[in-house]
Amino acid sequence: MSIVLKTPAELEIIRHACRIQSEILNQVCAAVEPGISTTELDAMAENLCHKRNVIPAFKNYQGFPATICASVNDQVVHGIPSPNKILRNGDIVSIDFGVILENFYADACRTVPVGAITETATKLVERTKESLYHGIAAARAGNTTGDIGHAVEGFVRQFGYSPVRETVGHGIGRKLHEDPEVPNFGKPGTGVELKAGMTICIEPIINLGKAEILTEKDGWTTRTTDGKLSAHFEHQILMTEDEPEILTTWDE
Ligand code: MG
Numbered sequence: 001m002s003i004v005l006k007t008p009a010e011l012e013i014i015r016h017a018c019r020i021q022s023e024i025l026n027q028v029c030a031a032v033e034p035g036i037s038t039t040e041l042d043a044m045a046e047n048l049c050h051k052r053n054v055i056p057a058f059k060n061y062q063g064f065p066a067t068i069c070a071s072v073n074d075q076v077v078h079g080i081p082s083p084n085k086i087l088r089n090g091d092i093v094s095i096d097f098g099v100i101l102e103n104f105y106a107d108a109c110r111t112v113p114v115g116a117i118t119e120t121a122t123k124l125v126e127r128t129k130e131s132l133y134h135g136i137a138a139a140r141a142g143n144t145t146g147d148i149g150h151a152v153e154g155f156v157r158q159f160g161y162s163p164v165r166e167t168v169g170h171g172i173g174r175k176l177h178e179d180p181e182v183p184n185f186g187k188p189g190t191g192v193e194l195k196a197g198m199t200i201c202i203e204p205i206i207n208l209g210k211a212e213i214l215t216e217k218d219g220w221t222t223r224t225t226d227g228k229l230s231a232h233f234e235h236q237i238l239m240t241e242d243e244p245e246i247l248t249t250w251d252e
Contacts, residue, residue, distance in 0.1 A: 001179045003171060005197030011238065013104045014173070014199060017054065018236055018247035021099045021106035024048040026251045028068065028097065034089040034115045038070035042081035045097055057098030057105050057176055064220060069096040069109075076213050076222040076230040077167050077205055089115030092125060094232040098176060105176045107201050108248035109234035120208070121229055124161065128206040128231035131155045135169075135184070135202040136237060139244045143194050149186030152204045162211035164230070166222070169203045172236060196241045203234030 006014060028045045046067040049056045056067035064078070071079035071094040072087065079085075079094070087093060096109035111125050131152045138151035153163050169182030180192035184204045194200075207213075209228035216223060224230055238245040 001192070003179050003192070003195075003198060004173050005195065006173060006199055006238075010104065010173070013102045014106065015247060017099055017101035017104050017106035018108075020052050020054050020101060021097065021108060022249045024052065024099070025095065025097050025108060025110065028095055029110055029112045030251070032087060032093060032112050032114055034087060036087055037083050038072070038079070038081035038085040038087070038093070039083040041070060041095065042066045042068050049099060054099035054101045057100045057107065061176060067097065070094070071096070071221065071230070071232065073229055074224045074227050076164055076207070076224060077232060078220040078222055080218055080220050087114045090117055092117060092121050092229060092231065094230070096232065096234065103174055105172050105174070106248065107172055107176060107234065107236055109203060109232050110250060111231040111233060123159070124206065124208050124229055125231050127156060127159055127161070128204055129233045131204045131206060132202060132233040132235060135204060136235065136244055136246065139194060139200070139202065139237060139239060141194055141196045141239055141241050144189055145180050145182050145191035145194065146186035147188050148202060149183040149191070150188045153185040156204070156206050162207045162209065164205040164207060164213055165211055166213060167205055169201045169234070171198060171200050173199055194239050196239050198239040199236060199247070200239065201234055201236050203232065205230065205232045
């Protein structure tokens, strides 16, 4: 386990990286509408990265072929954008996106509705977002990663939803995935103790039905085994001695 606490100078770069990441993700999410393909959204994100002088963090990361992960409906995470994946009225799409600025990573994700979505989908999306804020509220110095996971899981279980177990939140800095892991489930007081100066991504990935997922033939895209919807929200935060600072921001 190697947890890297960030210096004030490093945090200035990280804040800047997160600001640019958020502005680009907001623009891409605002472009979501029926008829657009996930490849068009990907191209938009990549162009905006070039304009803002940041490097797309996911492209070529362990061989991932695109700038954004776009996971539609029962796809869970790591959806590869495709010109054949045309978004339709009633879909939900999770757009996960990261940038690198001066060797520091910024990473966040949102699930957005395409046109008018069902009440079931609306509730899943809103409650998954809410579970992220429960996780953030538990992210206090002296608490543990298990406290975050417990807060997320405890909130979503009451609706019969299931946190995905294979993909978890993470520390972030000069690497996209640093220690500690931040699962969306767990027991209070277990896991790794949180300290001021840690930058972590909390990212509830919540299935409407069962927790089980499978990986598609492309080797990246995961989907629910029961074919039900999945939603994903992620913020990058800085641990302080008091309330955490949320580094990424969303237009609501
Ligand atoms: Mg992440």
